[in-house]
Amino acid sequence: MRTLVAIVVAQALGLAAMASPAVYAAEVTDNAKIAELKQQLAEITEELESLNSRVNKTERHAALDRITFTGDFRVRAHSLHYQDVTWNPAILMNFSDFGARAMAGEYGDPANVNSPLGKMMAANPALATAFQSGQLSGIMPYVLAAKSRQDIDNDIYYNTRLRLNMKAQVWDNVDFAGRLSMYKNWGDSTGVQVFDSWRAFTMDGTDSSNTSGDWLRVERAYFDWRNIGGSEFYLSIGRRPSTYGPPSHYRENELRGGTPSGHLVNFNFDGMTIGYKLGELTGVEGQVVRFCYGQGFESQWGNGELFGDTITKDTHLGGFNIDAINDGNHFLQFTLFAAKDINDGFKGTMAFPNQLASIFAPTMYQDLQKFDNFNFVTRVQPSGVIGDMYLGGVGYSYETDDEMKFFASFGWTRTVGNGYAGMFGGLLSDAVFTAELNNDGSEIIMSPSTADSNENHDGYGIYVGMQIPAPYGKFGLEYNYGSKYWTPFTQAQDDPIGSKLATRGHVVEGYYIFDVNPHMFIKLAGLYYDYEYTGSGTPVGAPQKVSDVLNGTAYSLLPVIDTAFDVNASLTVNF
Amino acid sequence: MMKTTIQLGVLLLATVLAAGANAADGGNPKKGKHLYKKECKVCHSKSDAAGELTPMSKTMAQWDRFFDKDKHKAKPEVFQKLSEQDLKDIQQFLYDHAADSAQPQTCG
Numbered sequence: 287m288r289t290l291v292a293i294v295v296a297q298a299l300g301l302a303a304m305a306s307p308a309v310y311a312a313e314v315t316d317n318a319k320i321a322e323l324k325q326q327l328a329e330i331t332e333e334l335e336s337l338n339s340r341v342n343k344t345e346r347h348a349a350l351d352r353i354t355f356t357g358d359f360r361v362r363a364h365s366l367h368y369q370d371v372t373w374n375p376a377i378l379m380n381f382s383d384f385g386a387r388a389m390a391g392e393y394g395d396p397a398n399v400n401s402p403l404g405k406m407m408a409a410n411p412a413l414a415t416a417f418q419s420g421q422l423s424g425i426m427p428y429v430l431a432a433k434s435r436q437d438i439d440n441d442i443y444y445n446t447r448l449r450l451n452m453k454a455q456v457w458d459n460v461d462f463a464g465r466l467s468m469y470k471n472w473g474d475s476t477g478v479q480v481f482d483s484w485r486a487f488t489m490d491g492t493d494s495s496n497t498s499g500d501w502l503r504v505e506r507a508y509f510d511w512r513n514i515g516g517s518e519f520y521l522s523i524g525r526r527p528s529t530y531g532p533p534s535h536y537r538e539n540e541l542r543g544g545t546p547s548g549h550l551v552n553f554n555f556d557g558m559t560i561g562y563k564l565g566e567l568t569g570v571e572g573q574v575v576r577f578c579y580g581q582g583f584e585s586q587w588g589n590g591e592l593f594g595d596t597i598t599k600d601t602h603l604g605g606f607n608i609d610a611i612n613d614g615n616h617f618l619q620f621t622l623f624a625a626k627d628i629n630d631g632f633k634g635t636m637a638f639p640n641q642l643a644s645i646f647a648p649t650m651y652q653d654l655q656k657f658d659n660f661n662f663v664t665r666v667q668p669s670g671v672i673g674d675m676y677l678g679g680v681g682y683s684y685e686t687d688d689e690m691k692f693f694a695s696f697g698w699t700r701t702v703g704n705g706y707a708g709m710f711g712g713l714l715s716d717a718v719f720t721a722e723l724n725n726d727g728s729e730i731i732m733s734p735s736t737a738d739s740n741e742n743h744d745g746y747g748i749y750v751g752m753q754i755p756a757p758y759g760k761f762g763l764e765y766n767y768g769s770k771y772w773t774p775f776t777q778a779q780d781d782p783i784g785s786k787l788a789t790r791g792h793v794v795e796g797y798y799i800f801d802v803n804p805h806m807f808i809k810l811a812g813l814y815y816d817y818e819y820t821g822s823g824t825p826v827g828a829p830q831k832v833s834d835v836l837n838g839t840a841y842s843l844l845p846v847i848d849t850a851f852d853v854n855a856s857l858t859v860n861f
Numbered sequence: 862m863m864k865t866t867i868q869l870g871v872l873l874l875a876t877v878l879a880a881g882a883n884a885a886d887g888g889n890p891k892k893g894k895h896l897y898k899k900e901c902k903v904c905h906s907k908s909d910a911a912g913e914l915t916p917m918s919k920t921m922a923q924w925d926r927f928f929d930k931d932k933h934k935a936k937p938e939v940f941q942k943l944s945e946q947d948l949k950d951i952q953q954f955l956y957d958h959a960a961d962s963a964q965p966q967t968c969g
Contacts, residue, residue: 522968
């Protein structure tokens with residue numbers, strides 16, 4: 287603008303200098319031009335003053351506007367169908383121990399119907415007969431209810447997800463980033479689900495991607511301190527960007543949504559990362575080495591019974607996350623993590639299923655029957671440490687210049703059990719229960735005493751897929767497989783049937799994305815799950831072959847899904 | 862109900878087709894990245910006299926203005942030697958990775 291004024295003034299002066307008495311006719315014209323130029327100059331000056339006052343306002347606004355908000359909003363309609371959902375509950379019981387204690391008189395006189403043993407035999411006549419005829423010895427299943435089997439169709443299920451991304455520049459090399467998330471079912475804001483699977487459990491690691499009502503949760507919040515002391519080191523601490531990592535972001539139709547491999551980790555973690563941008567030394571674009579550390583469980587704060595009886599331990603995680611190359615065409619990532627002191631669950635809230643009350647809490651069940659549609663909401667905490675875990679993997683994605691994308695990922699998990707088990711089992715092992723008297727000696731209760739195995743278990747998973755340009759958008763096809771002991775930390779994947787990448791079995795997904803405009807898309811998708819083993823998405827309990835549960839030769843305290851499919855349509859806007 | 866879902870999907874699809882959704886404006890960002898590295902970073906890397914430039918140096922609108930109006934006024938021959946398609950590709954890359962564009966969400 288200043289340049290423009292200078293030119294106008296220079297032109298005015300130049301024209302003035304050219305004027306001479308010898309050219310009188312021209313002088314009149316020049317005077318008119320000068321007058322016109324003066325007028326223009328006045329207008330420009332006025333415009334400048336107006337611009338100045340406007341720029342002052344925007345400058346002030348920019349200075350005070352410390353945080354930038356962006357976001358996305360997704361509405362999704364699902365049609366969910368489950369086949370052969372089987373509930374065949376039993377616990378492993380040490381009948382030899384039970385027999386020895388019964389013979390020693392520990393449970394009272396079996397002939398006395400008012401003794402603990404008499405009451406138990408009256409309540410379970412078939413079991414009493416089998417036991418007395420010597421059919422039950424050693425460790426055997428103690429069947430808790432008759433097997434049931436059903437197909438479930440949820441023809442239409444809507445949900446809405448709102449995510450608000452926050453960004454702020456603290457200093458030249460320090461940024462803050464965060465994300466607030468709301469994910470809810472239509473017509474539901476209870477925030478607590480009836481516990482029918484480990485997915486239906488509101489807890490820290492999954493509450494941003496498990497439908498939990500109409501409130502915003504802090505899914506992530508962390509700072510990045512880059513180029514520390516002029517080096518290529520950076521430090522980041524907070525609630526980590528540990529969800530929607532590669533290559534699971536392709537199906538989300540978004541850029542890389544998190545740091546770690548989405549095949550191994552899709553879970554809210556609190557922790558820190560120390561990274562080094564190795565690419566600046568090696569010349570390999572996007573090469574970053576990171577050491578990540580976090581705490582997945584706080585054992586003491588809030589867990590003690592009047593400051594005592596805390597027998598869990600803090601769960602600490604640490605490991606390396608290496609982007610070997612990330613140049614826009616090739617992406618190669620290596621992951622190796624260890625989780626020390628895994629407990630047999632998490633702190634969380636659930637609505638207690640009444641069917642479990644009928645099995646494990648018959649006295650309470652007497653009253654619960656009067657409130658058939660009531661479930662009591664309870665805070666749950668784990669009961670003890672079940673062992674350690676290791677996760678590793680390698681993932682590769684290739685994107686052509688014409689936006690064709692192909693990826694393959696291999697994951698490995700190892701569990702190292704310690705022999706301890708809670709109610710639902712130990713580390714990929716089942717609990718062996720023993721019969722004990724309650725505190726006042728009036729009733730026999732079943733208590734988990736040990737795990738049926740403390741062996742190490744290796745699991746592996748593969749995840750392959752592609753996304754190619756198609757008329758009006760993109761077409762994608764994905765397949766993943768998890769073995770019997772496959773146990774990744776991907777429970778925060780927001781698939782309603784359950785994290786597809788945690789599946790012990792096969793999942794096929796096909797989708798078509800219609801790009802309405804650069805900030806809005808419609809996605810039509812279909813997922814088919816074929817579960818081979820039980821317990822997908824949890825390290826607790828021994829995986830059982832689904833076909834064995836279906837034919838009644840294996841048991842599970844929670845319902846088991848054989849196959850399921852999810853057909854869904856979603857509309858997403860980014861703003 | 863399943864039928865309703867399918868009908869809903871067909872209706873949405875029809876809407877999209879009617880709208881003629883098309884986000885592309887002729888630039889290939891992947892090719893643009895290669896060209897940017899080859900043509901731009903030569904003079905615009907760290908400690909260069911011309912000053913470091915990355916896609917994050919400008920907003921999406923600022924990049925569009927730069928390509929539509931400024932056309933590298935400081936050194937016009939730089940743009941003149943590139944084909945129209947090359948310039949479109951570079952513009953698309955810079956636009957897609959501008960300061961106010963969607964960014965990968967990682968801790969670095």
